[in-house]
Amino acid sequence: MKLLGREQLEALSKFQGEDFLTTSLFLDTSKNRMSKKEIQVSFKNLINAGRSRLGQLSLPKSQKNSLFQDLDKIKAFCARNLSTHNYVGLALFSCSDRSFWQEFNLVKSPRNLVIFDRNPYVRPLSAILNEYHRTCLLTFDAKEAKWYEIYMGEIRLLENLTGDVPSKIKEGGREGYSSKRIERHRASRVRDFLKQIAKTTFMLTKNDAYDWLFLGCLDEYRLELEPLLHPYVQKKLKARVRVKPNDSQGKILKEALAAKDLLKKQEKEEIVERFVTEMERDGLAVSGLGYTLRKLNRGEVQTLLVARNFSKPGRRCPRCEFLFEDEAVCPSCQIETNPYVDIIDEAVETALNSSCEVKHLNPPSQLDRYGHIGAFLRFKA
Numbered sequence: 402m403k404l405l406g407r408e409q410l411e412a413l414s415k416f417q418g419e420d421f422l423t424t425s426l427f428l429d430t431s432k433n434r435m436s437k438k439e440i441q442v443s444f445k446n447l448i449n450a451g452r453s454r455l456g457q458l459s460l461p462k463s464q465k466n467s468l469f470q471d472l473d474k475i476k477a478f479c480a481r482n483l484s485t486h487n488y489v490g491l492a493l494f495s496c497s498d499r500s501f502w503q504e505f506n507l508v509k510s511p512r513n514l515v516i517f518d519r520n521p522y523v524r525p526l527s528a529i530l531n532e533y534h535r536t537c538l539l540t541f542d543a544k545e546a547k548w549y550e551i552y553m554g555e556i557r558l559l560e561n562l563t564g565d566v567p568s569k570i571k572e573g574g575r576e577g578y579s580s581k582r583i584e585r586h587r588a589s590r591v592r593d594f595l596k597q598i599a600k601t602t603f604m605l606t607k608n609d610a611y612d613w614l615f616l617g618c619l620d621e622y623r624l625e626l627e628p629l630l631h632p633y634v635q636k637k638l639k640a641r642v643r644v645k646p647n648d649s650q651g652k653i654l655k656e657a658l659a660a661k662d663l664l665k666k667q668e669k670e671e672i673v674e675r676f677v678t679e680m681e682r683d684g685l686a687v688s689g690l691g692y693t694l695r696k697l698n699r700g701e702v703q704t705l706l707v708a709r710n711f712s713k714p715g716r717r718c719p720r721c722e723f724l725f726e727d728e729a730v731c732p733s734c735q736i737e738t739n740p741y742v743d744i745i746d747e748a749v750e751t752a753l754n755s756s757c758e759v760k761h762l763n764p765p766s767q768l769d770r771y772g773h774i775g776a777f778l779r780f781k782a
């Protein structure tokens with residue numbers, strides 16, 4: 402299935418193979434950059450590297466066999482599907498002993514990677530989702546309104562509405578009292594249409610259906626529409642785009658994507674700036690792996706910030722699920738903790754499952770000065 406939203410990641414991250422490890426495989430399948438042959442070769446290399454690593458792992462035989470079976474299944478899957486695969490990336494998760502299998506088609510290329518760990522490695526998927534915001538684009542004039550959804554590089558029409566607004570009176574037409582009356586009548590019809598547009602926009606965007614709202618219309622209409630929008634909708638309004646209702650979907654998509662790129666860049670800059678400010682005034686933020694894990698364990702994190710290239714092994718308590726850099730025994734449960742390949746991935750999963758936001762920042766950023774990981778806190782403990 403196509404990777405579409407956070408709900409899929411939450412479901413995926415809940416899988417636990419108990420004693421059996423899960424294989425996670427990520428493959429760059431971008432046909433823009435590679436030929437089919439090159440993709441096949443890089444896949445083969447990835448599987449071979451996985452096999453040789455598996456050979457060296459010290460695990461009980463049954464657990465190792467389950468992982469070898471995973472690689473066989475993945476190989477068979479790719480032999481059947483890779484040549485017709487039309488996305489730029491593929492993610493596969495398997496735990497053969499538990500009959501667990503998941504596949505995701507990706508709209509952004511991941512780094513080639515194969516990981517054996519106690520649960521699915523979701524971090525690359527979380528980073529991809531981080532790049533996309535569900536956007537609703539409204540474009541209208543006095544006669545017509547259209548709403549589009551723009552997500553993961555695709556556009557689709559959500560709704561359209563036609564207004565019952567008479568045309569403007571032509572110059573040199575009727576004059577005097579009657580023409581003023583007609584203009585007033587027209588203005589009131591336009592206003593009715595704008596009210597309808599505001600109402601429909603609320604219906605389409607409520608319940609957090611969209612992260613952002615973009616608007617494409619003439620200035621005079623915008624000034625009249627904005628006060629009519631529900632405060633909730635006003636907050637979602639992030640950009641204006643130069644499009645009209647009868648523009649082609651291709652043009653609308655292009656304008657929207659340009660506006661999105663700009664917003665994404667601004668958003669990341671603002672986050673890092675806010676983080677540095679909070680750190681400097683000893684406010685609602687922490688930095689560094691140890692402090693961040695501690696806050697995450699206590700449910701105090703509101704937004705987790707991670708540098709994209711930062712990864713480190715760590716441990717997790719199987720009972721209370723607390724994360725540690727290197728505690729061999731959980732201090733509160735007094736039982737042995739389990740090792741994980743990348744504790745940052747576990748941190749991302751904990752955040753996903755406790756309704757924290759996760760932001761993946763591309764280095765270099767100021768976050769690198771703060772130990773490559775940090776968090777905004779819900780409150781000051």
Ligand SMILES: [Zn+2]
Pocket residue numbers: 718719720721722723731732733734735
């Ligand atoms: Zn514990």
